[in-house]
Each structure stands twice: as structure tokens, then as C-alpha cells.
Amino acid sequence: MDKVEEKSCIFCEIVAGRAKAHRIYEDDLTLAILDINPFSEGHTLVIPKRHVPWWHELNEEEVESLFRVARAVSQKLMKAYSPDFVAIYARGRRIPHTHIFVVPTYRGDVLDRFFNALEGFQEGAADLAKLAEEAKLAEAADRLKGA
Structure with a gap:
């Protein structure tokens, strides 16, 4: 990734510490942050630290880390909020840096x-x-x- 691409990506800016975010959990390859436009309280984004637009372009180690962190965040959400379910899904069209939504959900x-x-x-x-x-x-x- 070139420096222009990195500077234009808000998630790269967050990973580098140049942009503010509420960091929830991380390992060497993955960072979990609160979404600034949450669907519910605790809505978290799980992102690889390396800029990769599409999740299927991640290497095996990054995929394992991404889903391991998503699981850890889901467990934290269950403990902190007791939702009916924790939904996870990948989207990434608005911000072209792989990210997984981890969202506590409730009936209705x-x-x-x-x-x-x-x-x-x-x-x-x-x-x-x-x-x-x-x-x-x-x-x-x-x-x-x-x-």
C-alpha cells in the first residue's frame, strides 16, 4: 500500500494512531474499535491492521486473527450487554478496508x-x-x- 492510500483510509489512520477511536481489543494483526455510527450500544468493528480492501484477500493468519478477535469481542458483548444475539457480518463498500461488524442485537x-x-x-x-x-x-x- 502506498502512503497516499494509507492516508486516505480512516481505518489505517486509526491503526497508526493518527485518528481517534475507542479501542476495545487487539492482537498483532487485528484491531477492534467501537463504530461511530452504531446500530446498538457496543457495536464494534473488527479490522485487520494491514490495509486490505476485501476480506477474501487476507492471508490465512489474518483471517484467523480477524475471526478470533470477532469471537472475543462477541463474548465481551454477551457479558457486558446480554443481547439476544450477536450478529457478525462483513460489508466494506463504504470504507474499502476489510471490516467485520459485530453487533449486539435484540428482538425487534x-x-x-x-x-x-x-x-x-x-x-x-x-x-x-x-x-x-x-x-x-x-x-x-x-x-x-x-x-
Whole structure:
């Protein structure tokens, strides 16, 4: 990564200590910080310390660290907030530096409603139902195995 890219990335600035963040947990490869636009109290972002735009471009050691830290943060959230569930998901389109959202969720909150709606869409849409047919599943499996 060049210095221009690093300076334009807020997560790189946080990792380097040049930007403020509430650090929750870290190891040699990964940092967990509170999200400044939280979905719920305790919403945490888990980021690799190395600038990598997409999580599938991380090396094996970074992937292991990223998910180990996400698990540790999830355990902290369960202990501190007693949520119904801790949701984790990767997004990264707005800030092109791999990050995992780790969010305590509660029945009826914004993420619970979103994921329930998404699951309803997944289970009910005719176009998506076609993807569950055995022939399409077998085709997808063959395609992925050959990739």
C-alpha cells in the first residue's frame, strides 16, 4: 500500500494512531474499535491492521486473527450487554478496508427486523426459490469447486 492510500483510509489512520477511536481489543494483526455510527450500544468493528480492501484477500493468519478477535469481542458483548444475539457480518463498500461488524442485537431492534425481512425475502421470492432447486444447487457447487 502506498502512503497516499494509507492516508486516505480512516481505518489505517486509526491503526497508526493518527485518528481517534475507542479501542476495545487487539492482537498483532487485528484491531477492534467501537463504530461511530452504531446500530446498538457496543457495536464494534473488527479490522485487520494491514490495509486490505476485501476480506477474501487476507492471508490465512489474518483471517484467523480477524475471526478470533470477532469471537472475543462477541463474548465481551454477551457479558457486558446480554443481547439476544450477536450478529457478525462483513460489508466494506463504504470504507474499502476489510471490516467485520459485530453487533449486539435484540428482538425487534433494527438489525433483527432487517434480518427477519431478509430471511422472509429469501424464503419467499420466486426467483430465489429457483436457486434452491437441486439442479441449480449442483450447478453452483460444480462451478465453485472448479473456481
